[in-house]
Amino acid sequence: MKPLAYPAPIHELVAQLKRMPGVGPRSAERIALWMLTARNAQPGDIADTIRTVTERVKPCVQCGFFTDxxxxxxxxxxxxxxxxxxxxxxxxxxxxxxxxxxxxxxxxALGGRISPLNHVGPENLRIGGLIERVRTQQPAEVILALGADVEGEATSLYIADLLKASPVTVTRIAQGLPAGTSVESADEVTLSRALKGRFKLEA
Amino acid sequence: MKPLAYPAPIHELVAQLKRMPGVGPRSAERIALWMLTARNAQPGDIADTIRTVTERVKPCVQCGFFTDxxxxxxxxxxxxxxxxxxxxxxxxxxxxxxxxxxxxxxxxALGGRISPLNHVGPENLRIGGLIERVRTQQPAEVILALGADVEGEATSLYIADLLKASPVTVTRIAQGLPAGTSVESADEVTLSRALKGRFKLEA
Known part of the structure; x- marks a missing residue:
């Protein structure tokens, strides 16, 4: 028996919706069918908003955050x-x-981290702008809030090195036990970093 | 402290995405931020596909299924x-x-069921077309595969009544225990319908 197929445009819609994060094949189909049975302008409004917003919202020229x-x-x-x-x-x-x-x-916002495996070098990130901001705005402290993985570490060290001639204090956010978890549940690396980052309790 | 707000267009995008079925506030935000940080044409493609497909796909003039x-x-x-x-x-x-x-x-496909509470009467459904199809195509059997709730029942009875002058056999899909469930887990109504729908086992 030849299985029933959706008309090709519906397949295309499901395929497109599946590209959105957190949307699997079943949700994509559910959303697509909702769009086809909705008797109002909502699906069209969604399409228009995606178009306008992705065109209008750009990175801030200074820090890289979203702005229009x-x-x-x-x-x-x-x-x-x-x-x-x-x-x-x-x-x-x-x-x-x-x-x-x-x-x-x-x-x-750097726009990523240094990752040779993914062909991302310092020149692909907003690092030049960062150095320039530190020079002109002269902050007292630069906090490196990058991921606690190899690439986050490497990027942090790279930036700290670039800034070492500057009078600014460079810090890195702490690594340790996540809130609400037990020592038992922590892996070795986390535990050793938590130990290394221990701090004195004020009495 | 004044909390940081997203630029208004991002709020609008999140609000629009939340209208899709199964997409809550957190997924909508996740999808919106993905759309804003995607460095390719995907979000635009999604918008275009929603537009084209919802415009091109229409109900089949005869049965109401999707077609282009x-x-x-x-x-x-x-x-x-x-x-x-x-x-x-x-x-x-x-x-x-x-x-x-x-x-x-x-x-x-009727396009719904008779539901006075939601102001859906027979005239809002594809019932006239159904009667006409039965008259011209002369099927041997009309199977009413409508929901096992009050409105599904009422719609089934309404259609059966309209067709009673016609030589067609009108049937209704069975109600009973869902596959893989125990008698223990069934509610009273389901159980009494399952009893009523009992059938003879062939030896």
Whole structure:
């Protein structure tokens, strides 16, 4: 028996929707069929919004965060001081750090990390702009908030090396046990880093 | 502290993506940020495909299934007989029934079921077309494959009543225990319907 096939355009729609992160074949089919049976303008509105937003939103010329004008909201905010400059890999990391409420400084998104295996060298990242910002804005501290993996380490060391002639203090975010976990559940590397990063308790 | 806000267009994109079924606030944000950081044409392609497909794919003029021409693949298929006509609520139900491989007939999607609470009356459904098909195509059997709820029942009875003057045999899909479940796990209504629908085992 010849199995029933969707018309080709529906296949194409499912294939396109499957490219979105977290959307598997079943959800893609569900969304596609919803789009085809929706008796309103919603699917068209979604398409238009994807088009406009991806065209209008660009990286901030200074820090790489999302913006629809020249400078992003953070860079344009005069009430934030320039004493702390926090370096992250992706612009999305800025959102996560801001949500902690632990920091009220400025940010610099590199756009990735040095990764020879993926052909990403320092020249592919926003590192020149970072050095220039440190020179002109003269922050007291540069916090390297990069991933706790080999490439995050390498990128941190590379930047620290570039900044060693500058008077700025370069720090790296801590590595250790994630909140709410037991020593038992930590792997060896995490545990040894947590030990190395131990700090004195104030009595 | 004033919390960091995404630029307004990103909020709009997240809001639009959240309208898709199965996509919650977190997935919508994840998809939106992926669209903004993707360095290729994929998000634009997705938008274009949504636009084209929702514009090109229409209900089959005869049965209501999806098609990008006049008649759908099933209605245009001359190798299928006209002896069985299976009535479903939604065109998507046709896919599910076809996948069972239990049937090789033709279908008729009503586009919903009679639901006074939702202001859906017989005149809002593809019921006139169904009666006309039965008259002209003269199937031997009309299978009502509608939901096992009050509205599915009411719609089934309504159609059966309209067809009672016609020589066609009208059947309804069975209600009973779902495959792989125990009697213990069935609710009272399901169990009483399963009892009522009991059938003789061939020795």
């Amino acid at each position: 004008s020249e400078l992003c909201e953070i860079c344009a905010d005069e009430t934030r001081g320039h004493s702390t400059l926090c370096v992250v890999e992706q612009p999305t990391d800025i959102i996560l750090l801001e949500r902690t409420g632990a920091l009220r400084g400025r940010y610099h | 021409s006049e008649l759908c693949e099933i209605c245009a298929d001359e190798t299928r007989g006209h002896s069985t006509l299976c009535v479903v609520e939604q065109p998507t139900d046709i896919i599910l029934l076809e996948r069972t491989g239990a049937l090789r007939g033709r279908y008729h």
